[in-house]
Amino acid sequence: MLQQIRIVLVNTTHPGNIGATARAMKNMGLAELVLVAPKHFPNEEANARSSRADDILERAIVVDTLEQALADCQLVVGTSARQRNMPWPLISPRQMAGQVFSDIAKANQAPDTQTPTMKAAVVFGREDRGLTNEELALCHYHVHIPTDEHFSSLNVAAAVQVLAYELRVAYLDSSQQVAPAWQEDWDNPWASGEDVERFYQHLEQTLIEIGFHDPNNPRLLMTRLRRLYQRTRLDQVEVNILRGILSTTQKAARGQKESN
Structure with missing residues (x-):
């Protein structure tokens, strides 16, 4: 299960932090670094x-x-050290680890799963300013490490160590259970990041075509829609349904324009 977790570092400035991250990962049994x-x-x-x-x-x-x-991840958690203009589902490191292993366990129990396909990513931002709002919008959840409010700055490798430890503890807890702790079943695999991004592109194009979205005056529309769908967690069938609705909407809008 730990091999299904990916650590992602964005635009890291100091190579020493990359090395320290690798050490923190190996301490806790994680192996995949992007x-x-x-x-x-x-x-x-x-x-x-x-x-x-x-x-x-x-x-x-x-x-x-x-x-x-x-692109191939079904669950993405981004680290966030500060409040954003738009609230997003915010969880603690312990909640993050529980969510990751809950999703992995459910995916691995699927009867048609021969090999593990579920991939979760934990994303860490730049040393000086973390992740941008646009990057955080790619995440299903934001995780915040509750440091002391008077000294909240945390080295990126130290942040990796904290979250990697929580993932390790959750892994050990889950492996000691005779029966799975995750009781909720789901009928379809989660959509990958690549599929979801194609949906957002399709959604934006459709909203522009029908005159609902003005890209020159966006008013955070697409960001709010991202927050809505990321909070919902789309599966593969749901993405296909939504894109089918968008395609039909585009055809109807184009036909109406031609008739006019």
């Missing part, structure tokens, strides 16, 4: 700080965008 446009990688300082977690660095995948890093 780096989004790191400033310096590969780097000797990263290897030195990894303290014999070089294998994680060697397997690390480097991509250009966060969307690429999340």
